[in-house]
Amino acid sequence: MNVIASRPAPQYPPHARTYRYDEIDREFLAERIAEFSDQVARRLRGELTEDEFKPLRLMNGLYLQLHAYMLRIAIPYGLLNATQLRQLALIARRWDRGFGHFTTRQNIQFNWTKLEDVPDILRALAEVDMHAIQTSGNCIRNVTTDEYAGATPDEVVDPRVYAEILRQWSTLHPEFTWLPRKFKIAITGSPNDRVAAQVHDIGVLAKRNVAGAMGFEVHAGGGLGRTPLIGRKLRDWVPEDEFLGYMEAVLRVYNALGQRDNIYKARIKILVRDLGDAFVEMVEREYATMPRDPYRLDPAIVAAIAAHFAPPPFAALNDIAPPEDPEFAAWASRSVRPHRQPGYASVTISLKPVGGIPGDASADQMEVVAALAERHSFGEIRVSHVQNLVLPHVRQDELFAVWQGLRAAGLATPNIGLISDIIACPGMDYCALATARSIPVAQRISERFADLDRQLDLGECFVNISGCINACGHHHVGHIGILGVDKRGEEVYQVTLGGSATNDAAVGELVGPAFSYDDIVDAIETIIRTHVAHRALGERFIDTYRRIGLTPFKEALYAAA
Amino acid sequence: MSSTPKARPATAPVVFTANRLRDGRVVWLGAEGSWVEALAAARVFPPEAAAEGLALAKQGERQQQVVGVYGVEIRHLAGAPVPLKFRERLRAAGPSIAAEPAGWRLAS
Amino acid sequence: MPLLEDGRIVDDPWVTVADDAPLPEAPTILPLARLQREAAALAGRNGPLGVALPPDVAPEAIAPLLGRLALVELTLPSFRDGRAFTQARALREHHGYTGEIRVGGHVIPDQYLALLRCGASTVVVPEGADPAVWDAARRVIGIAYQHSAAPGHPLSLLRRKLEVA
Numbered sequence: 001m002n003v004i005a006s007r008p009a010p011q012y013p014p015h016a017r018t019y020r021y022d023e024i025d026r027e028f029l030a031e032r033i034a035e036f037s038d039q040v041a042r043r044l045r046g047e048l049t050e051d052e053f054k055p056l057r058l059m060n061g062l063y064l065q066l067h068a069y070m071l072r073i074a075i076p077y078g079l080l081n082a083t084q085l086r087q088l089a090l091i092a093r094r095w096d097r098g099f100g101h102f103t104t105r106q107n108i109q110f111n112w113t114k115l116e117d118v119p120d121i122l123r124a125l126a127e128v129d130m131h132a133i134q135t136s137g138n139c140i141r142n143v144t145t146d147e148y149a150g151a152t153p154d155e156v157v158d159p160r161v162y163a164e165i166l167r168q169w170s171t172l173h174p175e176f177t178w179l180p181r182k183f184k185i186a187i188t189g190s191p192n193d194r195v196a197a198q199v200h201d202i203g204v205l206a207k208r209n210v211a212g213a214m215g216f217e218v219h220a221g222g223g224l225g226r227t228p229l230i231g232r233k234l235r236d237w238v239p240e241d242e243f244l245g246y247m248e249a250v251l252r253v254y255n256a257l258g259q260r261d262n263i264y265k266a267r268i269k270i271l272v273r274d275l276g277d278a279f280v281e282m283v284e285r286e287y288a289t290m291p292r293d294p295y296r297l298d299p300a301i302v303a304a305i306a307a308h309f310a311p312p313p314f315a316a317l318n319d320i321a322p323p324e325d326p327e328f329a330a331w332a333s334r335s336v337r338p339h340r341q342p343g344y345a346s347v348t349i350s351l352k353p354v355g356g357i358p359g360d361a362s363a364d365q366m367e368v369v370a371a372l373a374e375r376h377s378f379g380e381i382r383v384s385h386v387q388n389l390v391l392p393h394v395r396q397d398e399l400f401a402v403w404q405g406l407r408a409a410g411l412a413t414p415n416i417g418l419i420s421d422i423i424a425c426p427g428m429d430y431c432a433l434a435t436a437r438s439i440p441v442a443q444r445i446s447e448r449f450a451d452l453d454r455q456l457d458l459g460e461c462f463v464n465i466s467g468c469i470n471a472c473g474h475h476h477v478g479h480i481g482i483l484g485v486d487k488r489g490e491e492v493y494q495v496t497l498g499g500s501a502t503n504d505a506a507v508g509e510l511v512g513p514a515f516s517y518d519d520i521v522d523a524i525e526t527i528i529r530t531h532v533a534h535r536a537l538g539e540r541f542i543d544t545y546r547r548i549g550l551t552p553f554k555e556a557l558y559a560a561a
Numbered sequence: 562m563s564s565t566p567k568a569r570p571a572t573a574p575v576v577f578t579a580n581r582l583r584d585g586r587v588v589w590l591g592a593e594g595s596w597v598e599a600l601a602a603a604r605v606f607p608p609e610a611a612a613e614g615l616a617l618a619k620q621g622e623r624q625q626q627v628v629g630v631y632g633v634e635i636r637h638l639a640g641a642p643v644p645l646k647f648r649e650r651l652r653a654a655g656p657s658i659a660a661e662p663a664g665w666r667l668a669s
Numbered sequence: 670m671p672l673l674e675d676g677r678i679v680d681d682p683w684v685t686v687a688d689d690a691p692l693p694e695a696p697t698i699l700p701l702a703r704l705q706r707e708a709a710a711l712a713g714r715n716g717p718l719g720v721a722l723p724p725d726v727a728p729e730a731i732a733p734l735l736g737r738l739a740l741v742e743l744t745l746p747s748f749r750d751g752r753a754f755t756q757a758r759a760l761r762e763h764h765g766y767t768g769e770i771r772v773g774g775h776v777i778p779d780q781y782l783a784l785l786r787c788g789a790s791t792v793v794v795p796e797g798a799d800p801a802v803w804d805a806a807r808r809v810i811g812i813a814y815q816h817s818a819a820p821g822h823p824l825s826l827l828r829r830k831l832e833v834a
C-alpha cells in the first residue's frame with residue numbers, strides 16, 4: 001500500500017551507533033507519513049478546520065509561528081549519523097532558507113517551511129529514518145539524554161538503550177496522546193546529571209545496584225515555565241523489567257487527574273506539587289493493580305536494542321599529549337573532553353559564534369560536520385541540550401585535524417561553557433508566543449564579552465535567555481537567567497541569578513525590576529563586574545553568588561536609582 | 562497560535578492580519594476581502610468599525626484562506642500604517658536578525 | 670446519533686434516560702448518580718443496563734456494579750480531553766470488564782484507532798459522518814510499539830502487528 005515501505009535501507013556509516021530501523025520501523029513510519037499527508041491534504045481542501053487540524057499538526061511537529069510554519073524534527077535523544085545530518089542540510093536548502101536551529105530538546109527546527117511542502121519534507125526525512133512525530137502537542141515528547149553517552153568516563157549505564165526503549169514505547173502510545181499537556185522525559189546514566197533530570201516531567205537516573213542489577217531512580221514533577229519546580233523522587237529503584245510498567249502507571253495517574261481546564265496548571269508538576277506524597281502513593285497503587293505481564297520489559301528486548309549501541313571498533317591506543325599550538329590549545333581546553341577509551345576524546349562543537357544565533361547551523365556547516373564525523377568519529381554526531389553539536393569518539397591524534405576542519409567552517413569558537421555559550425530560545429523573532437526577542441540579546445551579550453581572555457578569566461558561566469514565560473531558553477536554571485516580557489507593548493528583560501540545572505538543581509532568584517532592551521547588556525556587564533570584585537581566586541560566578549547572595553548584585557544594579 | 566486575544570474595544574485605527582493557510586506567511590486584509598502581503602496595502606478600519614472589519618476578516622478563515630485572524634491597532638506615520646505594539650511591528654517587518662546564521666558559508 | 674462498530678454504522682438498541690424518567694424495557698443507559706442511588710432496586714431488573722461514566726470519575730467507583738452492566742459509556746468533552754482513554758484501559762485491565770465500552774462526545778476519526786486499542790468497542794459519531802473515513806482511520810497504521818487492549822501479535826522488540834476486525 002505504501003511506496004516508502006519498500007524503499008532500500010539508507011547507506012549509513014557502518015559504525016555509527018544510531019538505532020537502525022528495520023522493515024517494520026520503516027513500514028510504521030511510512031504509514032504515519034501517509035496519515036499526516038492525508039491530514040494536510042484535508043486541511044488544504046478545507047475539510048478539516050484549523051481547530052481540528054491544529055492538534056494533529058502539532059503531533060507531527062508543525063507549528064504556526066509568527067512569520068511561517070515551523071517544522072520541528074525529532075533527533076531521538078540527540079543522536080545523528082552523518083547521512084542523517086546531510087539530509088537535514090538538504091532539507092534546509094530545498095525547503096527552508098539554508099539553515100536550521102538546534103534546540104535545547106536536542107531537536108532541530110526549520111523556521112520557514114510551507115504547509116504544502118510538509119509531506120515532501122517528511123518523505124525526505126523518512127529516507128533517513130527520521131520524522132517529526134511527537135515533537136509537539138500534548139503527548140510524550142522526544143526523550144533527551146546525555147550528549148556524551150557511550151563516551152564519557154563517568155557513565156555507569158548507557159542511557160541510549162533505555163532512551164530508545166522509551167522512544168519506542170511512547171511512539172503513538174494509544175493512551176497517552178491526549179494528555180493534559182506536553183510531557184518531557186530525560187534520562188541519564190551518569191551520576192553527574194547533564195540532562196537536567198530534576199526539571200523534567202519525568203527524570204530518570206539509570207543505575208546499578210550492588211549486585212550489578214540494572215534499575216532506575218525515577219523523579220517526576222519537575223519543570224520550568226510559569227511555575228518552576230524541582231521534581232520529586234518517586235522511587236529510588238525500579239527494576240529494569242518493571243521500567244515500562246512503572247512509566248505507564250505514572251502517566252496513567254497524570255492522564256486521569258492532571259488539570260484540563262487551565263493550561264497553566266496542566267503540567268504534571270502542578271499535580272505532583274499539589275498531591276505531594278499522595279501522588280507517589282497513587283502511582284504505586286496503580287502499578288500494584290496493573291497486570292504485570294504485558295508491561296514486562298523482556299531482557300531479550302533490552303539486549304537486542306543494546307546491540308544497536310555497542311561500542312564502535314576503537315583502536316587500541318594510548319592517551320597522548322596535545323600538539324603545542326596556542327590557538328589549538330585554547331580551543332581544546334574548552335571543546336575537548338576525556339573519553340572512556342584511551343587515546344580518544346569527545347569534541348564539542350560550538351554553535352555560538354560571537355554575534356551569531358545560538359544553535360543555528362547553515363546547511364554548509366552541517367555538511368562540514370557530517371564529513372568530519374565520517375572521517376573522525378565513526379560517522380556519529382550528537383546534539384547537546386545547550387544547542388551545540390558533539391563528535392563523540394575522536395582519536396586524540398586526529399584532534400588537530402578536526403579543529404582545523406571546524407575552524408575553516410567557523411565552528412571552532414573556543415567558548416564551550418563560557419559566558420558566550422548562551423542558550424537562547426527563538427524569541428519574538430520567530431515565536432508566536434514570545435513577549436520579547438531573545439536572539440539579538442544573546443548576540444549583543446556575546447559581542448560584549450567577545451574577548452576570549454576575559455571569558456576564560458571568568459570561567460564557567462551559563463547565561464540562558466527565554467522570550468516568554470514558557471522558558472524554552474531555560475532561564476530559571478541559568479547561572480544568569482534572562483526573561484523577556486512585555487511591558488505596555490515594549491520589550492523589557494527580567495534577570496535571575498543563581499539557577500542551576502545540574503545535580504545541585506536550583507531555580508534562580510529575581511534580582512529586581514526589569515531592564516530595557518537597550519540596558520540589558522550593561523546590566524549583565526554590571527553583574528559580571530560585581531562577581532569579579534567579590535570572587536575568590538578562580539571562583540565561578542555561581543559559587544560567588546552562592547557565597548555572597550543577591551544583595552551585592554542588587555546594589556550594584558540599582559545603585560543609581 | 563498567533564492571535565493576541567483582544568478583549569478591550571479598539572481605540573485606534575485597526576488593520577487585520579492572519580497567516581496564509583498554505584504557506585503560513587503573514588498577510589493583511591486588503592481591499593474587498595483580499596489578503597495582501599504588504600501592510601501598506603492593508604485596509605484601515607476606524608476604531609468604531611473594528612467589529613465590522615473583524616467579521617470581514619473572519620470570512621477568510623471560514624473560506625480556509627487564512628489562519629488566526631486578529632486586529633492590530635496602528636497609527637499613521639508619513640502616510641503609512643505602523644502598528645502601535647512592538648510585536649506587531651516586528652511581525653510586519655520580519656525577523657530583526659539576519660535570516661541566516663552569521664558566520665560561514667562555502668565560497669561557491 | 671449514529672453508532673459505529675468495527676468501522677460500520679450499526680443499529681443502536683440502547684436508550685439513554687434522564688435522572689427521573691421512567692425506565693423503559695429496552696436496554697437503558699443511566700446517569701451514574703441514578704445507578705448508584707437505585708442500585709438495590711435495579712437488582713431485580715431483567716433488561717440490560719448501562720451507565721454513563723463522567724470523565725472525572727474513576728472506573729473504580731463503579732467496580733462493584735460492573736458485573737451487572739452490559740455497557741459503560743465514556744465521554745470526550747472535547748477531543749483534546751483524553752481521560753476516556755485511561756478509563757477504558759482501566760475498565761479492561763484493572764476490572765476485567767468485558768461488556769461494551771462506548772465512547773461519545775467530541776471524538777474525531779483520528780482518535781478511533783487509539784480508542785479501540787484502549788479497549789473501546791463502539792463510538793458515537795456525528796450525524797452524517799462518513800463511516801468510510803472512520804474505517805480508514807482505524808486501518809491507517811498497522812504497527813504499534815506497545816501492548817494494548819486490542820488484538821495484535823508480537824513482531825519483535827516492543828513492536829506488534831495490529832489486527833483489524
Ligand code: SF4
Nearest residue numbers: 425431434467468472
Ligand atoms: S520561551 Fe516563549 S518565546 Fe521562547 S520559544 Fe518558548 S514559547 Fe517561544
